[in-house]
Amino acid sequence: MSEHYRAFSFLCPTRLEFGVGAVQKTGGLARELGLSSVLLVSGSGPTSASEGYRSLVASLSDAGIAVDTYAAVTPDPDASQVRDCARLLTSGGHNAVVAYGGGSPMDCAKSAALCAANGKDILDFLYGKAAPGTPALPIVAVPTTAGTGSELSSAAVTTDRQAGKKLGYSHPSFFPRLAIVDPEVQASMPPAVTSATGMDALTHAVESFLSLGANPASDAINLACVRLIAGNLPKACRNGADLDARSGMALAAAMAGAAFSNTGLGMVHGFAHPVGALHGVAHGLANAVILPYVLAALRPATADRMAHLEAFFGPGPLHSSVAALNRELGVPSGLASLGIAEGQLEAIAADARTYRMRPRSPRAFTDDELTTLLHAAWAGDMAAAERV
Numbered sequence: 580m581s582e583h584y585r586a587f588s589f590l591c592p593t594r595l596e597f598g599v600g601a602v603q604k605t606g607g608l609a610r611e612l613g614l615s616s617v618l619l620v621s622g623s624g625p626t627s628a629s630e631g632y633r634s635l636v637a638s639l640s641d642a643g644i645a646v647d648t649y650a651a652v653t654p655d656p657d658a659s660q661v662r663d664c665a666r667l668l669t670s671g672g673h674n675a676v677v678a679y680g681g682g683s684p685m686d687c688a689k690s691a692a693l694c695a696a697n698g699k700d701i702l703d704f705l706y707g708k709a710a711p712g713t714p715a716l717p718i719v720a721v722p723t724t725a726g727t728g729s730e731l732s733s734a735a736v737t738t739d740r741q742a743g744k745k746l747g748y749s750h751p752s753f754f755p756r757l758a759i760v761d762p763e764v765q766a767s768m769p770p771a772v773t774s775a776t777g778m779d780a781l782t783h784a785v786e787s788f789l790s791l792g793a794n795p796a797s798d799a800i801n802l803a804c805v806r807l808i809a810g811n812l813p814k815a816c817r818n819g820a821d822l823d824a825r826s827g828m829a830l831a832a833a834m835a836g837a838a839f840s841n842t843g844l845g846m847v848h849g850f851a852h853p854v855g856a857l858h859g860v861a862h863g864l865a866n867a868v869i870l871p872y873v874l875a876a877l878r879p880a881t882a883d884r885m886a887h888l889e890a891f892f893g894p895g896p897l898h899s900s901v902a903a904l905n906r907e908l909g910v911p912s913g914l915a916s917l918g919i920a921e922g923q924l925e926a927i928a929a930d931a932r933t934y935r936m937r938p939r940s941p942r943a944f945t946d947d948e949l950t951t952l953l954h955a956a957w958a959g960d961m962a963a964a965e966r967v
């Protein structure tokens with residue numbers, strides 16, 4: 580049967596409001612959704628002193644929406660933060676969450692919105708002890724980074740500190756009702772955050788495109804995303820005030836979220852989650868370091884698909900182009916440079932073997948192949964990754 584007639588489904592119910600100054604529309608659009616009292620969730624850093632944050636609060640207040648705040652989300656939020664946030668949602672009688680920040684506040688807000696609606700603990704959902712009977716409270720997402728795509732995705736990641744695990748969870752009601760993507764809000768990101776989060780977005784688009792779950796709709800989105808990122812990420816890192824480059828990255832990151840929600844991801848994320856959970860490495864940086872090695876090992880199985888992506892970079896195989904992009908952005912060439920010892924790799928490999936999206940990988944790596952690949956990514960040995 581022709582490729583075009585293969586059955587698939589594609590879901591993204593989020594209203595995306597894109598553009599410079601879009602943050603000022605948040606209150607009016609939230610009002611249209613019937614929201615009257617919200618919990619504004621943001622990071623514990625200097626976010627709440629930013630101009631974007633002030634614009635957001637002013638916009639919500641001007642629309643007559645009551646705003647309570649939870650501004651204590653740390654990088655890689657854990658179950659206790661989700662609990663605190665859910666408790667505030669319930670005790671305040673709020674009918675929605677508004678997340679302002681990167682993936683951490685957005686994911687924490689999503690998980691809390693689901694827990695508050697169901698009166699359950701996030702760990703019950705993460706470990707399959709309970710299934711949500713009620714959708715999450717409505718979610719409004721205002722991303723300040725161009726990476727996670729949580730603003731347009733059905734996924735949220737929570738860290739279980741006791742178990743040393745980062746666990747992803749997907750639910751249709753995790754798609755925000757409203758995503759406010761305003762490139763100006765992202766212009767103050769420092770270069771290191773721009774590059775790490777941008778490489779997370781690239782990893783989403785590439786893993787989604789190569790996923791066994793890929794379909795014609797996700798393909799169209801992912802090709803656009805990779806083109807935008809290849810053209811704009813180095814520019815956004817060199818000059819953060821370049822609003823064209825920021826716009827390209829903001830769009831690519833958001834749209835890749837919609838794509839991977841429908842396709843799943845792959846083993847770059849399978850490795851990056853334990854690297855983050857066990858060693859505190861920022862998610863985007865972990866993905867950036869690992870991506871070229873996994874691509875090298877996937878190439879024989881996916882050369883035809885990869886050729887579509889290679890067209891957006893210079894000549895040569897995709898893994899070489901991504902490694903060159905990493906060098907340009909100052910990303911280290913191996914996990915050893917991130918302070919991870921060789922003796923710590925087995926714990927990472929053990930977690931990666933259980934990654935929930937492992938079955939979506941376009942190559943069914945054996946456990947031993949995954950271990951060999953991880954060692955190659957640790958040592959910065961591209962030739963070893965090509966031989967896996």
Ligand SMILES: [Fe+2]
Nearest residue numbers: 727779783862
């Ligand atoms: Fe990611």
